[in-house]
Amino acid sequence: xxxxxxxxxxxxxxxxxxxxxxxxxxxxxxxxxxxxxAHPIDGIYHGDVxxxxxxxLRCDAAEAEWISVAPRGASRVVFGGLLRALDDPSPxxxxxxxxxxxxxxxxxxxxxxxxxxxxHDVEATLSVRFVPDxxxxxxxxxxxxxxHAWSASTETESATVTSxxxxxxxxxxxxxxxxxxxxxSLEWRVRVAPRTSVELSWTALLHDPDLVxxxxxxxxxxxxxxxxxxxxxxxxLDAALGDLDALRLALxxxxxxxxxxxxxxxxxxxxxxxxxxxxRLALPIDHRMAASTLRVLARLQGERTDADSAEQPGKILxxxxxxxxxxxxxxxxxxxxxYGTVDATALWVCLLADAWRAGMPEAEVxxxxxxxxxxxxxxxxxxxxxxxxxxxxxxxxxxGLANQGWKDSGDSIQWRSGELAxxxxxxxxxxxxxxxxxxxxxxxxxxxxEPGSETLREWAAELKERxxxxxxxxxxxxxxxxxxxxxxxxxxxxxxxxxxxxxxTGILEPDEEAAVAALLTRPSMLSGYGVRTMxxxxxxxxxxxxxxxxxxxxxxxxxARGMALAGLTEAADAVIDGLLAAAEGFGFRVPExxxxxxxxxxxxxxxxxxxxxxxxxxxxxxxxxxTIRGRFSRP
Numbered sequence: 001x002x003x004x005x006x007x008x009x010x011x012x013x014x015x016x017x018x019x020x021x022x023x024x025x026x027x028x029x030x031x032x033x034x035x036x037x038a039h040p041i042d043g044i045y046h047g048d049v050x051x052x053x054x055x056x057l058r059c060d061a062a063e064a065e066w067i068s069v070a071p072r073g074a075s076r077v078v079f080g081g082l083l084r085a086l087d088d089p090s091p092x093x094x095x096x097x098x099x100x101x102x103x104x105x106x107x108x109x110x111x112x113x114x115x116x117x118x119x120h121d122v123e124a125t126l127s128v129r130f131v132p133d134x135x136x137x138x139x140x141x142x143x144x145x146x147x148h149a150w151s152a153s154t155e156t157e158s159a160t161v162t163s164x165x166x167x168x169x170x171x172x173x174x175x176x177x178x179x180x181x182x183x184x185s186l187e188w189r190v191r192v193a194p195r196t197s198v199e200l201s202w203t204a205l206l207h208d209p210d211l212v213x214x215x216x217x218x219x220x221x222x223x224x225x226x227x228x229x230x231x232x233x234x235x236x237l238d239a240a241l242g243d244l245d246a247l248r249l250a251l252x253x254x255x256x257x258x259x260x261x262x263x264x265x266x267x268x269x270x271x272x273x274x275x276x277x278x279x280r281l282a283l284p285i286d287h288r289m290a291a292s293t294l295r296v297l298a299r300l301q302g303e304r305t306d307a308d309s310a311e312q313p314g315k316i317l318x319x320x321x322x323x324x325x326x327x328x329x330x331x332x333x334x335x336x337x338x339y340g341t342v343d344a345t346a347l348w349v350c351l352l353a354d355a356w357r358a359g360m361p362e363a364e365v366x367x368x369x370x371x372x373x374x375x376x377x378x379x380x381x382x383x384x385x386x387x388x389x390x391x392x393x394x395x396x397x398x399x400g401l402a403n404q405g406w407k408d409s410g411d412s413i414q415w416r417s418g419e420l421a422x423x424x425x426x427x428x429x430x431x432x433x434x435x436x437x438x439x440x441x442x443x444x445x446x447x448x449x450e451p452g453s454e455t456l457r458e459w460a461a462e463l464k465e466r467x468x469x470x471x472x473x474x475x476x477x478x479x480x481x482x483x484x485x486x487x488x489x490x491x492x493x494x495x496x497x498x499x500x501x502x503x504x505t506g507i508l509e510p511d512e513e514a515a516v517a518a519l520l521t522r523p524s525m526l527s528g529y530g531v532r533t534m535x536x537x538x539x540x541x542x543x544x545x546x547x548x549x550x551x552x553x554x555x556x557x558x559x560a561r562g563m564a565l566a567g568l569t570e571a572a573d574a575v576i577d578g579l580l581a582a583a584e585g586f587g588f589r590v591p592e593x594x595x596x597x598x599x600x601x602x603x604x605x606x607x608x609x610x611x612x613x614x615x616x617x618x619x620x621x622x623x624x625x626x627t628i629r630g631r632f633s634r635p
Contacts, residue, residue, distance in 0.1 A: 528599025
């Protein structure tokens with residue numbers, strides 16, 4: 001736990017009940033009435049900065065009583081309220097106010113409509129108050145926001161607020177605009193005739209010249225498939241594809257090369273692992289996003305060895321930011337371009353092979369062969385830090401990520417007793433990714449007439465033998481692969497969801513895959529809302545632990561995908577059943593993760609209250625679910 005400047009405890013904001021509308025890299029978080037300022041997450045964000053933290057709509061004659069909130073896709077929310085003090089004495093409410101919010105890249109627009117059904121004119125003064133902020137996102141996440149100094153200038157019907165190089169401009173047709181030391185106010189005097197309406201609006205244009213990403217400019221190009229059978233699949237897929245659309249980003253100098261941002265609110269940027277897995281899970285509906293993601297990451301592929309950024313030749317990056325990312329209270333400071341991920345390089349190779357098989361044009365694949373060779377060289381050489389034949393990681397700086405797999409929290413790699421494992425850490429799933437990547441890379445080299453495939457296949461075969469000899473453990477829960485090898489080459493014996501990522505990679509034999517699937521569908525692992533990250537029988541299990549008992553949607557989808565590839569359809573269906581139950585419980589916008597509490601004990605999934613929502617790989621899981629169920633009736 002960190003502390004604020006006043007010495008009080010500082011907590012990460014809870015966001016499970018926040019209302020979000022977004023079009024990456026812009027997002028707006030509010031309460032269910034559309035107001036901002038009551039909750040720590042509230043505000044208007046652009047990139048990694050909150051430009052506006054407070055927004056209050058007021059009516060001098062009648063405070064609005066908000067009664068409804070209705071998302072209209074990922075980028076629009078409509079809030080409905082009543083103005084009963086302007087009403088007549090009859091019991092039915094007849095004066096309504098509707099706030100219609102649209103979010104685009106660098107643009108937020110609220111349209112407010114007052115509708116009257118009374119038989120006389122109603123008059124009121126409406127005002128909207130904005131509180132500027134310019135706090136960095138990382139400080140908000142740590143519960144320690146520090147608003148930056150700003151200044152405001154006004155013109156007729158507009159105001160511009162500036163803080164160093166960042167700014168936003170408010171425009172409000174017909175409004176009186178006033179700026180003071182605490183914020184900017186817009187004010188309208190309105191008269192509504194009987195059975196008519198009056199429409200008011202304001203628009204915020206957000207500017208940050210230092211952004212390293214930009215919003216996508218074109219249409220997605222994909223078609224939402226029609227789903228036969230379970231109607232929950234269609235509702236989940238519709239919502240998920242809308243979220244994936246809103247999460248599309250590009251680099252400023254290549255607006256045509258898109259990728260999925262990891263998720264809102266904390267990760268609206270390029271993440272190697274997240275963007276790759278999201279593109280891979282969504283591949284059945286769109287190989288073009290996979291192809292452009294591969295190209296974007298190839299452009300940023302490591303070229304030198306640098307301990308501070310964890311860069312190595314051929315390595316695929318972890319995270320891209322506009323400035324260093326500091327995590328107050330955690331001792332973590334990451335450079336703007338950071339390569340601290342052990343799995344993204346193998347996953348890049350796997351996605352290239354998958355996209356090629358799914359129809360990525362051969363000329364585009366050929367253009368990526370140099371990046372493929374560099375990635376494969378990293379797998380065979382620099383990916384193994386200590387020469388034991390396994391891909392591993394350790395932070396050499398003391399201020400990077402201690403864990404560099406997808407479970408990257410500090411306590412994610414535990415012994416069954418609950419004690420933390422000592423690094424360097426060689427994760428089990430990373431060996432599976434590497435095995436699959438080496439064999440897939442060999443296939444690509446053969447197809448394009450390139451040398452080196454024999455070496456790759458020999459290396460993969462030896463890795464499979466080493467894995468079989470080193471990773472398997474036996475505990476009271478059964479025999480299964482360890483989550484990792486620790487610094488002493490000992491297999492860390494906790495039963496976790498990581499072993500599900502081995503399914504379909506080829507590193508396990510068919511009988512071993514069946515045994516793993518059986519363990520993952522036992523009550524200790526399958527909650528009824530997905531697969532838990534850690535068994536309930538482990539010493540460190542807690543249902544609201546980030547990586548030690550919670551359920552991650554993408555994790556369960558990857559496991560179900562592997563089960564299906566291994567021909568274990570009954571097990572895959574059991575996992576998908578749980579994901580559908582979770583999707584329904586969350587109104588079909590599934591968060592990053594949720595509690596591992598059992599469906600036998602709670603009729604709806606319990607939120608992990610700080611989970612991102614929407615998140616790309618959670619949304620892409622809907623495509624995986626529909627694919628496994630074989631319910632697409634048109635492409």
